[in-house]
Amino acid sequence: MPIESEIRDYYDQGREAGRLSDGPGLLEQIRTRELLTRLLPPAPAVVLDVGGGPGAYAVWLAERGYTVDLLDPVPRHVEEAKTASRSSTVAADPLHSATVGDARDLPVADASVDAVLMLGPLYHLTEPDDRALALREAHRVLRPGGVLLAVGISAFASTIDGIGASHLASEEFAEIVAEDVATGRHRNPNNVPGWFTTAYFHRPDELAAEVAAAGFEADGPFAIEGPGGATAAMAELLDGGATQERALAAIRRIERVPSLLGASAHLMVHGLARGTEPAAGPGGATGSEHHPVDSAAREPYTPFRPVPFGTEPHPMPATVPEGLRLALFRARLLPGKEAELGEWMQMLTDRYAECQATLPAERAAFEATFKHTEADGSVWMYHLGLTGSGGGGLDTSNPVDAAHAAFDERVRERGWEKLTPMFLLAPEHILDVLARFGRTGQD
Numbered sequence: 001m002p003i004e005s006e007i008r009d010y011y012d013q014g015r016e017a018g019r020l021s022d023g024p025g026l027l028e029q030i031r032t033r034e035l036l037t038r039l040l041p042p043a044p045a046v047v048l049d050v051g052g053g054p055g056a057y058a059v060w061l062a063e064r065g066y067t068v069d070l071l072d073p074v075p076r077h078v079e080e081a082k083t084a085s086r087s088s089t090v091a092a093d094p095l096h097s098a099t100v101g102d103a104r105d106l107p108v109a110d111a112s113v114d115a116v117l118m119l120g121p122l123y124h125l126t127e128p129d130d131r132a133l134a135l136r137e138a139h140r141v142l143r144p145g146g147v148l149l150a151v152g153i154s155a156f157a158s159t160i161d162g163i164g165a166s167h168l169a170s171e172e173f174a175e176i177v178a179e180d181v182a183t184g185r186h187r188n189p190n191n192v193p194g195w196f197t198t199a200y201f202h203r204p205d206e207l208a209a210e211v212a213a214a215g216f217e218a219d220g221p222f223a224i225e226g227p228g229g230a231t232a233a234m235a236e237l238l239d240g241g242a243t244q245e246r247a248l249a250a251i252r253r254i255e256r257v258p259s260l261l262g263a264s265a266h267l268m269v270h271g272l273a274r275g276t277e278p279a280a281g282p283g284g285a286t287g288s289e290h291h292p293v294d295s296a297a298r299e300p301y302t303p304f305r306p307v308p309f310g311t312e313p314h315p316m317p318a319t320v321p322e323g324l325r326l327a328l329f330r331a332r333l334l335p336g337k338e339a340e341l342g343e344w345m346q347m348l349t350d351r352y353a354e355c356q357a358t359l360p361a362e363r364a365a366f367e368a369t370f371k372h373t374e375a376d377g378s379v380w381m382y383h384l385g386l387t388g389s390g391g392g393g394l395d396t397s398n399p400v401d402a403a404h405a406a407f408d409e410r411v412r413e414r415g416w417e418k419l420t421p422m423f424l425l426a427p428e429h430i431l432d433v434l435a436r437f438g439r440t441g442q443d
Contacts, residue, residue, distance in 0.1 A: 003073045003102075006188075007124050010197035011074045017054045024229055026238055028266060031224045031251065032119065032151075033060065037335065038304065038413050039149055039270050040066075042377055045114035048141060050103045050134075051121035055081030055095065058117075062094035069108075071101030103134035108141040115147040122207070123153045126185060126200045135214035139273055147303070148271035150211055151224070152202035155184050157265040164231060167195070204261040208269050216271030219305050223264035226251040252414040256308040272303055302374045304332040306415025319424045321435035324365070326386050326424055329416035330372075333379040337411045338371075341381060344407035345369060354400040360441030363391025365434040381412060386424075388438030 002008070020029035036057065040047070043065030049058040052070035054077050062068040062085065070081050078098045085095035101107055103121040116138040125131045138148050158180045162168040168177070173195060180186050180201050188195040202210075204221045212218040228234050228251075237247040254260050261267060313325065320326045333341060348355055358364075370382040394401040426434070437443060 003124060004126070004198050006191070006198050008074060010191075011053075012076055014076065014080075016077065017080050020056050023235055024225065024265070027225050027229050027234055029056065030238065030244075030248070031226075032057065032266075032268070034248070035222060035224065035268055036061065036117075036149065038332075039147065039268075041114050041147060042335070046112070047115045047117060048106070048108060048113045049117045049119075050101075050106065050138070051118060051124070052081060052098075053077045053120060055084045055098065057119065058098070059084045059088060059095055062096065063088055063090040067096050068094075069096050069113075070098040071103075071106070072098075073100065073102055075100055104130060104137060106137045106141050110140055111143045113141050113146065114143060115149070116142055118148065118150040120151065122150055122210070123199045123201065126198060128210075131200070131210055132214060135211060135216075138271075139215045142273040144273055146273040148211065148216055148269075148273065150207070150269045150271060152207040152221075152267050152269075153186075153199060154262050154264055154267055155181055155201040155203045156262045157201060158186065158196075160227075160263060160265070165194070202267065204258070204267055207267055211269045211271045214271075215274055217274060218269055218271050219303060220256075220269040221261055221267035222270070223251070223255045223257075223261050224266040224268055225264050226254060227260055227263035229265050249409070249414075256306070256415075258308065270303060270305075302332075302378055304413055304415075305417055306331070306413075307418050311418075314418065314420050317421055317423055320386075320421065321431055321438075323389055324386055324435060324438045325389060326421040328382060328384050328419040328421065330380050330382045330419070331412040331416050333381060333412050334410075338379050340407070340411050341371060341379075344404075344411055347403060347407065348400075351400050351403075358395070358398060358401060359437075361392055361395065363388030363438050363441050365438045383416075386434060386438060388441075390439070391441075 019025045040061075043061075044067055046067045047058075047061055047069070049055075049061075049068055049070045052058045052072055053074075055070055058068045058070040058081060070078070072078050072081070078100050081095065081098040085093050085098070088094055099107070103118065103125065118134065118138060121134055122131050125134055135148075135150070138150075142148065158173075158177045162173055162177050167173040172190070172192070176187065176195065184201045184203070184206075186196060186199040186201050188197055191197075207221055208218045225234075234247070238244050313327075316325060359367075365386040365388070368384045370384070372380045372382060374380065394405050396402045396405050433443065
């Protein structure tokens with residue numbers, strides 16, 4: 001099942017190697033790595049990078065302890081990936097393997113890998129049946145509870161790029177853009193430089209639906225670059241320091257806002273393989289004729305699904321006094337941050353009186369923090385609180401709140417999962433005190 005000839009010709013020119021090192025590609029690389037860190041199971045998980053190109057992510061993950069096998073339909077890419085692995089200054093040739101292969105017929109045994117990356121195939125498989133087949137193949141090779149990370153290009157990416165790069169001065173490009181928006185099918189029949197090659201561009205909800213239709217529990221999309229990714233000013237913000245972190249924090253805040261998703265050039269969907277029998281591969285194959293990828297069995301990975309910004313809060317149960325909100329949130333800690341979580345909680349303990357002084361303005365009747373380690377080894381923090389609806393958030397002009405916010409930014413992943421409150425029980429006189437403080441900030 002060869003790829004379309006114009007796609008092969010495009011990549012045979014060496015266009016992909018180095019694309020992610022500067023300009024809009026640098027933001028794409030930084031944010032993709034950030035999402036991989038957040039959404040993949042921990043190393044030494046076995047990762048199959050399907051359509052992994054010259055190995056930009058495969059080698060990077062392998063250097064961090066993952067067992068990574070790369071497949072790509074372009075022989076040039078496979079050779080470039082092998083070269084990148086041999087040239088690693090972090091580990092000695094860390095890539096487990098790099099071979100020519102097709103996303104629609106993976107040479108891998110059933111239920112043998114922990115994660116599949118499809119960061120490119122879904123936009124170069126222009127027919128829906130081919131994309132569906134590739135996604136079913138990903139499901140087949142994943143262990144129950146395994147992770148798929150699938151990327152698509154937004155149907156509106158060429159419109160935004162056309163405005164930012166002045167390509168719309170060309171009538172030919174304007175016609176291409178109109179077709180992209182109308183049908184998702186992108187063509188560059190005259191191979192004009194800068195206009196990409198044959199591809200399929202997804203609408204955000206369409207990408208998630210395709211992943212779900214293949215048997216995955218789909219979460220997303222996540223905007224990779226966000227709406228400012230195509231602007232020249234963005235490159236100036238990526239200075240590797242505090243300015244870059246502020247820019248990335250801004251993108252994280254809106255990475256799941258539905259109304260803004262289509263403005264990001266690239267979108268990522270997280271898929272969790274349900275614990276069912278492996279899906280049949282091409283021609284009904286179940287994988288017995290494929291070559292296995294060795295790995296020990298692992299506990300199912302626990303995904304992190306923060307609620308999108310602006311989501312309506314859960315309704316309160318009848319046992320919560322009127323005007324109060326009972327909330328239990330959780331977030332996954334960033335890798336290696338468990339000790340710093342302890343430092344954070346110790347800081348709050350040492351400055352307990354200062355923390356208490358912030359409660360009236362926040363209308364916080366009580367707060368509590370917990371730590372929990374899941375079976376897969378991921379560490380989570382839980383925050384329980386009862387607050388009045390008129391309270392404010394952290395006031396970073398206050399020194400203890402500023403320190404609190406700084407730890408929060410460093411220690412956990414962005415966003416919160418919000419659990420549904422069901423019942424509150426306390427003696428009546430305690431409820432009266434809690435309700436009065438939550439409503440007024442006074443005892």
